Amino acid sequence: MKSIAFVASLALALAPVSFAHTIFSRFYIDGESQGDGTCIRVPLDTRPSTNPITDVTSDDMACGFDGTHGANFTCPSSAGATLTFEFRTWPDAREPGAIDPSHRGPCSVYVKPVSDILTNRAAGPGWFKIWHEGYDEDEELWCTEKLINNRGLLSVELPSGLPAGYYLVRPELLALHQAYSKGIPEYYLGCAQIYVENGPRGSLNIPFQYQVDIPGHLDGLEPGNNFNIYNPEFPYTIPGPEPYSPRARSNMAASELSLSSSSSSAIDGAIPSDCLLKNGNWCGRPIEPYSDSSGCWAAVEECFAQGSACYNPAPATGVKNCDQWNKLLCHAIQDRCGARDFEGPPEVELTEMGPEPPGHIPAAVNRGAGAFDPDEGPSPGSEAGEGLGDVDDDNGDRPRLAVSPDGSCGGNTGYTCIGSSFGNCCSRRGQCGQRTRHCGCGCQSAFGYCRQGPGQVKQ
Ligand SMILES: [Cu+2]
Numbered sequence: 001m002k003s004i005a006f007v008a009s010l011a012l013a014l015a016p017v018s019f020a021h022t023i024f025s026r027f028y029i030d031g032e033s034q035g036d037g038t039c040i041r042v043p044l045d046t047r048p049s050t051n052p053i054t055d056v057t058s059d060d061m062a063c064g065f066d067g068t069h070g071a072n073f074t075c076p077s078s079a080g081a082t083l084t085f086e087f088r089t090w091p092d093a094r095e096p097g098a099i100d101p102s103h104r105g106p107c108s109v110y111v112k113p114v115s116d117i118l119t120n121r122a123a124g125p126g127w128f129k130i131w132h133e134g135y136d137e138d139e140e141l142w143c144t145e146k147l148i149n150n151r152g153l154l155s156v157e158l159p160s161g162l163p164a165g166y167y168l169v170r171p172e173l174l175a176l177h178q179a180y181s182k183g184i185p186e187y188y189l190g191c192a193q194i195y196v197e198n199g200p201r202g203s204l205n206i207p208f209q210y211q212v213d214i215p216g217h218l219d220g221l222e223p224g225n226n227f228n229i230y231n232p233e234f235p236y237t238i239p240g241p242e243p244y245s246p247r248a249r250s251n252m253a254a255s256e257l258s259l260s261s262s263s264s265s266a267i268d269g270a271i272p273s274d275c276l277l278k279n280g281n282w283c284g285r286p287i288e289p290y291s292d293s294s295g296c297w298a299a300v301e302e303c304f305a306q307g308s309a310c311y312n313p314a315p316a317t318g319v320k321n322c323d324q325w326n327k328l329l330c331h332a333i334q335d336r337c338g339a340r341d342f343e344g345p346p347e348v349e350l351t352e353m354g355p356e357p358p359g360h361i362p363a364a365v366n367r368g369a370g371a372f373d374p375d376e377g378p379s380p381g382s383e384a385g386e387g388l389g390d391v392d393d394d395n396g397d398r399p400r401l402a403v404s405p406d407g408s409c410g411g412n413t414g415y416t417c418i419g420s421s422f423g424n425c426c427s428r429r430g431q432c433g434q435r436t437r438h439c440g441c442g443c444q445s446a447f448g449y450c451r452q453g454p455g456q457v458k459q
Contacts, residue, residue, distance in 0.1 A: 020100030021050040022152075023091050024064070024171055024190030025317050026354070028084040029077045031361045036092070036354045037280035037317035038271075039075035041067045041122070041191045049091055049316035052175065052186030056218040056225065062123035063170060063191035070118040071193050072281040074269030079162060079199035079248075080370030083192065084155040084361050085109075085171040087147060092318030093355040098152030099144055103175035103186065104229050106134035106238045107143035109156050110170040110214070113204055115403035115419045117166040117193050118269050125213045125423045125434040127170070128206050129243045131156055131366040134224075134236040142229075144173055151359030157370030161246030164199045165419065166268065168192070170214075174239070180228035185220065185239075195267045200248040203418050205449065208439070210244035211424075217241065245369045276329075277350040279321035282310045287333070287345040296337040299345055303330035320353050401447065407432050410447040417448035424449045 023043070026036050043049040043065035053060045059068055077083070089097035112127045114120040133143040147154055154171060172189040179185045217240055218225065224239040275283035284306050287299050307330055310322035329348050336344060364370075404415035409426035417426045423434035428442025443450035 020089050020097065020103070021048075021052055021186075022087045022089055022099035022103070022173065022188050023050045023316060024085055024188070024192075025088045025091050025093070026086040027075075027192050028086070028357070028361060029075060029194075030081050031084070033354065033357065034075050035278055035280070035352055036320075037315040038278060039071060039073045039193050039269075039281070041069065041071050041193070042091075042280060042315040042317055043067075044313040044315070050089065050188075052188055054184050054186060056185065056187065056220045057215045059121075059123040059215060061187065061189070061215045061218075062121075062127075063168065064189055067191060068121040068123055070120065070269075072118070072269060073271050073283075074117055074166065074193040074195050074267055076197050076267060076270070077158065077194045079164070079196050080158055080160045080372060082155050082157050082361075082364050082370070083169060083194075084153050085192070086358065087152040087154070087171075087173065087188070088358075091316040092320075093358075096151075096358060098148050098150075098358070099173065099175070099188070101145070101148060102177050103173075104142040104144050105174040105176040105179075105185075106132060106224070106236070107147060107154060107174075108132035108172045108238065108240060108243075109154075110172065110240075111159075111162070112168045112170070112214075113162075113419050114166050114168060114421060116268075116405070116421065117168070117195075120168070120421050122168055122191060123215060124421060125211065126421070127212050127214045127217070128210045129212075129241050130159055130245050130369070131243050132238045132240070133365065134238045135232070135234060137234055144175065147173070150362045153357070153359055153362050155362050155364045156366050157364040157368070158196065159245040159369045160200070160248040160372050161204070162196050162199050163202060163204055164196050165204075166193070166195050169194055174225075176227050176229045179226050180230070183220075183226060185225040193269060195269075204246060206244060206246065208449075210241050211434070212241050213434070245366065247369070248372055277321050277325050278352050279310050279319060279325075280315035280317055282322070284310070284325045284329070284350070287329075290342065290344055292342050293337070293340075296333070296342045296344060300330060300334045300337055303333055303345075324350060324353065404432050410444045415447065 027034055041063045087098050108129055109131045110127050110129050135142050169192045170189055175186040222239045224237045227236055272283055274286055276286060277284040287303055290296050290299050307322060307326040311319055332346050332348055333344055401416035404417055404420040407422040408430055409415045409417045409432050410430045417432035418424050420432050422432035423438055425439035426432055426444040426448035427438040439450055
């Protein structure tokens with residue numbers, strides 16, 4: 001009896017924990033899957049990765065558990081592309097499901113421009129929200145309920161006013177089932193690492209009042225974090241800043257759009273073109289040819305060494321393709337070496353495996369935000385109307401400044417703060433930051449944004 005009880009409790013302990021929470025597991029660019037966990041700062045498998053973040057002041061609020069560490073890969077995207085985020089109850093999609101129906105609340109999407117996407121800690125200043133939705137009183141649905149209806153998929157258009165460069169894109173769900181009774185809001189979020197390949201010339205100019213620090217933008221006391229969904233008093237107010245969708249000038253000619261000079265293989269975190277097999281943010285590279293016994297066994301070692309890097313750390317989204325690498329390639333080499341066939345490596349067909357999309361790719365919730373078409377009107381919810389573009393291209397011929405790598409700016413350094421992880425304003429003393437001493441009196445407008453009116457930051 002004892003041993004049966006032991007086996008039973010062991011099985012329970014080994015069973016993956018889910019509790020029908022959720023995690024951002026995969027994304028699509030213009031409908032094309034980028035692969036499970038690829039270009040996402042996915043949590044490592046050392047804890048229940050689908051757990052909510054309940055401390056709104058923790059660094060985990062920026063890009064989720066382990067989110068201060070960059071992912072190895074960055075996915076290239078064209079300006080104005082539609083990104084579709086997939087949320088799963090099971091990170092490896094072993095069973096279907098987006099989020100438990102009891103977990104009702106709003107959704108938001110935030111963006112942060114960064115110059116050092118592979119190392120940027122994500123937590124800190126420079127975030128802005130491009131879209132959000134709370135409770136739809138006409139349809140009587142919370143955003144999370146619409147997400148469930150869309151099988152966990154949420155699509156947004158990248159705002160057309162994002163200049164070429166690197167961005168963290170952060171979809172967020174907020175579940176309110178314990179917000180009122182226990183004062184515990186449950187946040188589910190993650191970050192995609194993308195590179196916008198083209199896009200308008202100029203710098204990104206987000207008005208000051210739309211920029212937030214994450215963490216720092218919430219303290220947990222907001223009405224929207226303590227709302228009673230069981231006895232609701234609408235309207236519901238979504239926590240965080242109002243959305244802002246930077247829009248390229250609608251009269252901008254196509255020739256004014258800057259085509260990025262760097263090809264997608266030159267971007268930081270580009271997926272290697274000779275990738276034989278990909279799993280999350282790992283890629284298996286070709287094994288060097290060999291023609292003798294020692295070369296053969298060295299190839300076995302090399303193959304398994306690559307394989308173990310695939311498992312360590314293993315992404316929450318699973319290791320199916322690590323298994324495939326070891327099983328189909330490494331064991332094939334090993335078997336041949338054992339059979340004294342020392343010519344190789346053998347040609348083995350490796351194809352990245354991943355689940356089918358859980359449903360149809362839904363239309364973008366902010367349709368029109370990514371449009372460059374001069375005939376298009378301003379996007380719904382977009383603060384900038386036609387002809388009031390946010391991208392300052394007046395100084396298009398001004399030499400491009402290097403983004404500050406260390407927080408210094410202006411003067412001898414010549415660094416600009418725009419896009420740095422320290423803040424977008426350059427102080428009189430040549431330090432990047434986001435506070436009044438950086439953005440206020442003495443602010444150097446040639447090397448960053450400066451506050452002009454109350455709350456306004458202009459170049
Ligand atoms: Cu939950």
